[in-house]
Amino acid sequence: MTNAMTDAPLLTAEAVTKFYGARIGCRDVGFELYPGEVLAVVGESGSGKSTLLKLLSGQLAPSDGRVLYRMRDGVTRDILTLSEAERRFLFRTDWGFVHQHAEQGLRMGVSAGANVGERLMAVGWRHYGKIRTEAETWLERVEIDAGRIDERPTAYSGGMRQRLQIARNLVTAPRLVFMDEPTGGLDVSVQARLLDLVRGLVADLGLAAIVVTHDLAVARLLSHRILVMKDGRAIETGLTDQVLDDPREPYTQLLVSSILQP
Amino acid sequence: MTAPLLALDSLAKSFTMHLQGGLVIPVVAGISLDVAAGECVVLGGPSGAGKSSVLKMIYGNYRADGGAIRVIDRNETVDVATAAPRRVMALRCTTIGYVSQFLRVIPRVPALAVVEEAATAFGLGREEAQARARRLLALLNVPERLWSLPPATFSGGEQQRVNIARGFIADHPILLLDEPTASLDAKNRAAVVELIEAKKAAGTAIVGIFHDDDVRERVATRIVDVTRFAASAA
Numbered sequence: 001m002t003n004a005m006t007d008a009p010l011l012t013a014e015a016v017t018k019f020y021g022a023r024i025g026c027r028d029v030g031f032e033l034y035p036g037e038v039l040a041v042v043g044e045s046g047s048g049k050s051t052l053l054k055l056l057s058g059q060l061a062p063s064d065g066r067v068l069y070r071m072r073d074g075v076t077r078d079i080l081t082l083s084e085a086e087r088r089f090l091f092r093t094d095w096g097f098v099h100q101h102a103e104q105g106l107r108m109g110v111s112a113g114a115n116v117g118e119r120l121m122a123v124g125w126r127h128y129g130k131i132r133t134e135a136e137t138w139l140e141r142v143e144i145d146a147g148r149i150d151e152r153p154t155a156y157s158g159g160m161r162q163r164l165q166i167a168r169n170l171v172t173a174p175r176l177v178f179m180d181e182p183t184g185g186l187d188v189s190v191q192a193r194l195l196d197l198v199r200g201l202v203a204d205l206g207l208a209a210i211v212v213t214h215d216l217a218v219a220r221l222l223s224h225r226i227l228v229m230k231d232g233r234a235i236e237t238g239l240t241d242q243v244l245d246d247p248r249e250p251y252t253q254l255l256v257s258s259i260l261q262p
Numbered sequence: 263m264t265a266p267l268l269a270l271d272s273l274a275k276s277f278t279m280h281l282q283g284g285l286v287i288p289v290v291a292g293i294s295l296d297v298a299a300g301e302c303v304v305l306g307g308p309s310g311a312g313k314s315s316v317l318k319m320i321y322g323n324y325r326a327d328g329g330a331i332r333v334i335d336r337n338e339t340v341d342v343a344t345a346a347p348r349r350v351m352a353l354r355c356t357t358i359g360y361v362s363q364f365l366r367v368i369p370r371v372p373a374l375a376v377v378e379e380a381a382t383a384f385g386l387g388r389e390e391a392q393a394r395a396r397r398l399l400a401l402l403n404v405p406e407r408l409w410s411l412p413p414a415t416f417s418g419g420e421q422q423r424v425n426i427a428r429g430f431i432a433d434h435p436i437l438l439l440d441e442p443t444a445s446l447d448a449k450n451r452a453a454v455v456e457l458i459e460a461k462k463a464a465g466t467a468i469v470g471i472f473h474d475d476d477v478r479e480r481v482a483t484r485i486v487d488v489t490r491f492a493a494s495a496a
């Protein structure tokens with residue numbers, strides 16, 4: 001935290017806008033994300049948060065505005081102007097992308113070990129024994145019994161698949177991880193375990209993360225800052241606890257007041 | 263008189279309840295207050311006077327509508343009311359400690375880790391953090407068998423003592439205390455009073471809310487009645 005203060009932003013969104021024909025997907029969203037910071041993007045379905053995540057991660061080209069990323073060599077680049085090789089490097093090593101449905105982020109036809117090892121091979125690891133040892137280490141880190149390394153993810157439960165997806169993403173020591181509803185569709189007890197795991201890993205590794213979620217409890221637990229989206233716009237942003245405890249906008253007040261207390 | 267570590271300047275706060283037709287609930291207006299090193303300023307006034315809201319504004323948990331909250335952070339003066347979120351986050355690590363009324367429990371994180379976390383965020387090493395956490399939990403009579411358990415199942419008083427240990431573990435120059443002794447018995451109240459006295463002696467600037475008269479009398483350098491700054495309904 002303290003040394004991160006002096007750093008330059010890792011990712012900068014400048015007036016990012018996306019139209020689907022006449023319909024607005026996302027409009028004028030801007031923010032800076034620094035190393036080690038976790039930003040939650042919250043809002044209901046259709047608010048534009050998934051569109052925003054695709055724009056930020058270069059999977060969708062904005063109609064207007066731009067997304068800047070500080071590469072490992074310290075040079076800040078517009079992600080749209082990267083060469084294909086540079087983009088591949090980002091996706092394979094410097095970025096992680098955790099999908100809501102683990103099946104989208106895993107290769108279901110190969111073993112858990114291969115799922116993790118594949119990312120290592122993409123960054124030049126060649127020694128089979130070392131790759132396997134590293135994969136085992138990561139399975140244990142995400143609380144999967146290393147004895148199940150040779151099983152395919154199809155044999156795993158939903159919570160295990162999600163943890164495997166996280167291991168696959170983090171094994172290359174990325175600096176930025178995008179997460180799209182990482183706990184969506186999981187049982188509550190499974191969610192709590194996953195959240196605690198993600199919270200610990202993000203803090204230990206000093207990762208920056210952008211987490212899209214409709215669940216304000218997830219945002220409270222994982223994020224430092226929050227961005228509330230409605231109709232494609234960022235209507236309120238600030239420290240997570242400040243926005244949740246002292247919401248200013250009518251829509252944010254509605255979201256916060258709609259949480260059921262167990 | 264040394265320069266204040268914390269200065270509130272014409273601070274104002276109200277809540278606008280959009281779901282209640284834009285009802286405006288005034289809280290405080292025009293609070294100006296200096297807190298110097300080694301002082302313990304106690305906020306007084308009845309329940310609902312806005313005492314907790316003032317602490318929350320200083321910590322950046324509530325937004326201020328007007329005025330400034332100037333904090334000395336090493337050689338720099340930072341206004342919490344207008345600082346960027348990142349700056350407030352950094353202040354919370356190194357400069358402003360806060361004991362809230364209730365511990366926010368995180369699933370699966372053991373009590374000892376909850377306490378240590380505040381020390382490592384402050385910049386202390388793991389070993390030092392652990393040594394301090396153990397010493398504080400023992401001093402606050404939290405049974406050792408509970409240290410490795412998440413506080414979710416603890417009693418209210420036990421949770422509050424974990425919360426106090428977390429708030430006191432670092433050497434923040436400014437410490438905010440929101441009824442830290444509310445759910446404690448006499449023995450633990452005395453332990454907290456001792457901790458507060460030690461912080462004052464070490465030069466910490468403290469702003470606190472205490473309902474027990476005896477605790478307040480013992481720790482207060484001065485008492486500021488918040489009702490003096492009541493905001494009138496708009």
